[in-house]
Amino acid sequence: MKISDRTRQVEYAIRDIIQYAREYQKTGKELIYLNIGDPVQFDFKTPEHIKNALINAVRNDENYYTDSEGLPELRAAIKEKEEKKGLALDINDILVTNGVSEGLDMTMASIVEPGSEILMPGPHYPPYASYVKFYGGTVAEFKIQDDGKPDIDYLRSKLSPKSRAICILNPNNPTGEVFDAKSLQQIIDIAAEHNLYIICDEIYDKIVFDDTFSGIGKLSKDLPIILLNGFSKVYLMTGWRCGYICMNSNCKELDDLRVNIPKLARVRISTNLPVQIAAVEALRGPQEHIPQMVHKLKNRRDYIVKRLNAINGITCNLPRGAFYVFPKIDLGTRWKNDKDFVLDLLNNTGILTVHGSGFGHTFGSNHFRIVYLPHEEILENAMNKMESFMNKR
Ligand SMILES: Cc1ncc(COP(=O)(O)O)c(C=O)c1O
Structure with a gap:
């Protein structure tokens, strides 16, 4: 066969x-x-209050299918979190996914076509390249210098008419590098100049050691930014599989994606409801x-x-x-x-x-x-x- x-x-x-x-x-x-x-x-x-929220949800019979785009209360809590980090968000521009992994799959499925080139830092978390290749695209890696900053000239040299998006993993897996605001701005400027999507993964946004974290949100303006984030790492919910996609609500160029990416959420019905209820508690409850x-x-x-x-x-x-x-x-x-x-x-x-x-x-x-x-x-x-x-x- x-x-x-x-x-x-x-x-x-x-x-x-x-x-x-x-x-x-x-x-x-x-x-x-x-x-x-x-x-x-x-x-x-996993913190006790988050576990209890899940257990109570199951006991209270919150065990049914929910909205494909995600539980409205969770989307509202995500909006609060990401707006504090600077991104302008209408609740309809947030999709709850089965981990960042599914969010990444849906994003790549929606923007990669055979022949598309997607830029990403080298090295990078493997599913980024896997999904690009799965949907028929190719990966162009850009170099990170020894000081942890992207080599901007190198990145420019990797652009081609087929380039469609630049991925930023901040902090990065496997290197633990964290981009500062200036490096992010340089990458965003290139993306804006060449009409590219910016896919930014901030799953480790609160696991940063020496400096304060600069998210993409504060620099987003009206640019085509797709932010991926989730609950696995910061909220210690790896096995529960919960993440989300946010599309910059100030960006007109994302309108087509805004209409079409939720279709992928609908075909897989919804994500786990008790886990989404626990995720609301994760964002709104104690953060110690x-x-x-x-x-x-x-x-x-x-x-x-x-x-x-x-x-x-x-x-x-x-x-x-x-x-x-x-x-x-x-x-x-x-x-x-x-x-x-x-x-x-x-x-x-x-x-x-x-x-x-x-x-x-x-x-x-x-x-x-x-x-x-x-x-x-x-x-x-x-x-x-x-x-x-x-x-x-
Ligand atoms: C950068 C990055 N994104 C996404 C994931 C996967 O996240 P999730 O558990 O939400 O699917 C990982 C897991 O290691 C990761 O390092």
Whole structure:
């Protein structure tokens, strides 16, 4: 039986690597999972008031289909949050989705055609490239400099008549880089000059360590900005699958998208109602868990970056947001490429990371991604093992 070519080429390195871990597990040795960015699997738990809101919703029989575009109360709460960050929003320009993942799928489905080129930072979170390719487009990566700022000349050199959108992931996964307002402005100016959509993912907007976060909202004016955000990371609701798309209400050029993207929401009926009710509580209820989480993560970041930079053959920049580090490896003659390194590390130490080329070959190669969500004791054990593994060169 035939399957479509576009399905054949879908890749997701973060989860694809797990098949190798399953093999390792058969040896009965300890596995240290540093591969998936799910805080709830570590010592960051969904806050009680959010859990209770979900439980009460189920008990109160709020278990039916709801509006395809999302629960009006949730859309109103999202409007409050994103308007505080600067984006002008009519409630009808907000769509609730099954995670940012579905929002990204709907966005790419609506704007990518065979031959379209979509610009995105290199490296980037893999589904960005996967969905573009799935819908027949191609990816053009732009370079991020060592200081974490986009290389604007490089970005310009990647523009073509087929360019349709620029993606911004702020903070970025896998590097944890956070763009400042000036860098965002430079990218937006280019998008405006060339009539491109700006797709901006701010799922880690409140997980930023050293500076205050500059969102795209404050710079949005009347530009074609599509903001993607969700509840997985900041509100510790990964498994519940809730996110949203916001379209800049001041932008006339988004009118066609505004009419058509909700059709994709209608064909999949709606998202989970009890979870949406809990999401209202997440946005409107107590927020104390956020600074506590950021404080813990900052300590873990500082620890892991210090340990990694003390290992021969590894260099690591200081990430300014999210919960990932993206160290560079000196492959020497010991490893063929970054995937070979990641598998060798797994087979010798049980440490599961993700190869950098899975986040885009051009800028991800020779790197690997570590999730530093685990408790310091686990990170210490992993770093000790990694250090002795690297010293055996
Ligand atoms: C930048 C970015 N966007 C989206 C997602 C997925 O979000 P969701 O759980 O809302 O689908 C992730 C998850 O790691 C991510 O890093």
